[in-house]
Amino acid sequence: xTFLFFIQFHSAARNLLPTNLCLHGPAILRKSKLxxxxxxxxxxxxxASISIALNMNMxxxxxxxxxxxxxPTITPLSLNYxxxxxxxxxxxxxxxxxxxxxFPMIPLNGETYFHEPSGRFCDGRLIIDxxxxxxxxxxxxxxxxxxxxPSFETGCNFATGGSTILPADAASPNPFSFNLQISQFFRLxxxxxxxxxxxxxxxxxxxxxxxxxxxxxxxDIGQNDLDFAFYSSTSExxxxxxxxxxxxxxxxxxxxxYDAGARxxxxxxxxxxxxxxxIIATFGKDASNLDELGCVxxxxxxxxxxxxxxxxxxxxxxxxxxxxxxxYIDIYSIKLNLISNYSxxxxxxxxxxxxxxxxxxxxxxxxxxxxxxxxxxxxxxxANPCNNTAEYINWDGNHYTEAANRxxxxxxxxxxxxxxxQLANTPLILT
Ligand SMILES: *[C@@H]1O[C@H](CO)[C@@H](O)[C@H](O)[C@H]1NC(C)=O
Ligand SMILES: *[C@@H]1O[C@H](CO)[C@@H](O)[C@H](O)[C@H]1NC(C)=O
Ligand SMILES: *[C@@H]1O[C@H](CO)[C@@H](O)[C@H](O)[C@H]1NC(C)=O
Ligand SMILES: *[C@@H]1O[C@H](CO)[C@@H](O)[C@H](O)[C@H]1NC(C)=O
Numbered sequence: 001x002t003f004l005f006f007i008q009f010h011s012a013a014r015n016l017l018p019t020n021l022c023l024h025g026p027a028i029l030r031k032s033k034l035x036x037x038x039x040x041x042x043x044x045x046x047x048a049s050i051s052i053a054l055n056m057n058m059x060x061x062x063x064x065x066x067x068x069x070x071x072p073t074i075t076p077l078s079l080n081y082x083x084x085x086x087x088x089x090x091x092x093x094x095x096x097x098x099x100x101x102x103f104p105m106i107p108l109n110g111e112t113y114f115h116e117p118s119g120r121f122c123d124g125r126l127i128i129d130x131x132x133x134x135x136x137x138x139x140x141x142x143x144x145x146x147x148x149x150p151s152f153e154t155g156c157n158f159a160t161g162g163s164t165i166l167p168a169d170a171a172s173p174n175p176f177s178f179n180l181q182i183s184q185f186f187r188l189x190x191x192x193x194x195x196x197x198x199x200x201x202x203x204x205x206x207x208x209x210x211x212x213x214x215x216x217x218x219x220d221i222g223q224n225d226l227d228f229a230f231y232s233s234t235s236e237x238x239x240x241x242x243x244x245x246x247x248x249x250x251x252x253x254x255x256x257x258y259d260a261g262a263r264x265x266x267x268x269x270x271x272x273x274x275x276x277x278x279i280i281a282t283f284g285k286d287a288s289n290l291d292e293l294g295c296v297x298x299x300x301x302x303x304x305x306x307x308x309x310x311x312x313x314x315x316x317x318x319x320x321x322x323x324x325x326x327x328y329i330d331i332y333s334i335k336l337n338l339i340s341n342y343s344x345x346x347x348x349x350x351x352x353x354x355x356x357x358x359x360x361x362x363x364x365x366x367x368x369x370x371x372x373x374x375x376x377x378x379x380x381x382x383a384n385p386c387n388n389t390a391e392y393i394n395w396d397g398n399h400y401t402e403a404a405n406r407x408x409x410x411x412x413x414x415x416x417x418x419x420x421x422q423l424a425n426t427p428l429i430l431t
Contacts, residue, residue: 081137088159088163089164091399094139097161100142124402128218140157143157155211165178165246196209230283240305246306254313258317258324265324266329272295275296314326329417354392
């Protein structure tokens with residue numbers, strides 16, 4: 001039922017053809033139980049395969065394969081990893097801050113999906129949860145969560161809400177900045193290897209030794225560095241001047257992981273910071289600092305500069321670390337697309353927080369956080385959640401809703417918003 005089909009890879013002919021067909025291609029291919037391998041240097045297939053293929057309307061599949069091979073970025077991302085090690089902030093925190101700092105998370109978080117607080121700053125699942133589902137792996141257990149029956153067999157999550165790339169100081173919301181997350185990883189790895197050498201049975205709860213090499217190392221961090229810098233800086237230039245420092249710290253951490261055997265890296269770039277209700281409410285009072293979407297220009301500009309340099313990190317890793325694989329995921333463009341085209345994608349609120357106070361357009365008041373009741377100017381008010389979180393992109397003024405996270409994860413999976421430069425040189429299997 002399965003046959004391999006090799007197609008010459010014409011890099012010169014890229015970008016000629018529409019993307020839609022290739023997005024639907026994988027489903028068609030799966031249905032016809034064909035396995036397409038795009039290889040660089042040759043066209044060849046066996047005669048047995050041809051007869052199967054003829055039965056399956058070879059002609060249209062051939063055309064599809066050709067079109068998709070001309071459009072290499074529209075190949076769904078490979079999500080075939082035995083384990084995931086994730087480093088980040090609240091965008092991918094699956095319970096680290098709550099476990100590590102006994103952070104008093106309000107119970108409304110989790111209401112849509114988990115129906116109890118799940119340690120996530122969201123009404124439901126995060127992007128990383130949807131990606132784990134797509135990999136058919138369980139949700140990631142936070143490194144810091146020791147209560148219950150944590151399993152690290154298929155990975156570990158070091159992300160904690162409020163974390164920065166730069167080392168935490170006394171003013172930081174938590175001590176678990178990127179350097180500490182990397183140290184935690186090394187502690188985990190050393191403990192795992194020591195324990196496994198004593199008792200193989202522990203493999204039920206701990207990653208096998210080779211998972212550290214085959215696993216996926218994901219990074220989604222930097223948003224808080226930029227966010228906090230705008231509060232403490234006197235000018236946008238000061239914030240921009242920080243960016244190189246951030247990225248060199250990130251690269252050093254990734255290099256340390258590579259030296260310890262990590263090979264597969266995924267970097268999520270940072271989202272449009274200037275479109276968060278809290279940022280708009282704080283920095284958008286002067287309308288000249290707002291763009292046509294109502295987002296804060298300076299913050300989005302800093303995010304874009306950060307992302308440009310982050311992309312370079314991927315290229316540098318590939319150039320300097322011969323066995324590294326690096327995939328750069330353009331979260332910024334996905335989120336901006338969602339915010340710009342919200343009604344097209346079934347949302348009713350572009351910028352407003354679902355859980356907040358103050359009504360349209362932002363439903364956000366910096367004085368009262370989601371879930372709280374307070375005396376504001378002499379009257380008692382509450383920041384309650386909306387009735388239909390699926391109509392909102394933003395959850396609490398700072399984080400996205402489960403509905404938005406699902407949208408982002410779906411677009412990540414199309415491969416249309418990622419860049420993995422080494423793909424052009426290696427066979428890619430679509431299943
Ligand atoms: C890097 O990716 C290529 C192509 O997907 C794959 O063949 C190779 O095994 C990967 N390297 C490692 C070390 O996993
Ligand atoms: C919004 O959708 C249109 C039409 O699909 C697309 O051309 C445009 O790029 C989208 N906007 C963003 C910011 O992605
Ligand atoms: C939610 O629905 C109830 C009942 O339909 C309505 O009274 C209330 O105003 C709604 N709340 C919000 C925040 O829209
Ligand atoms: C894929 O990306 C291209 C170029 O950025 C864009 O024109 C196209 O609309 C995207 N398709 C989807 C489904 O997002």
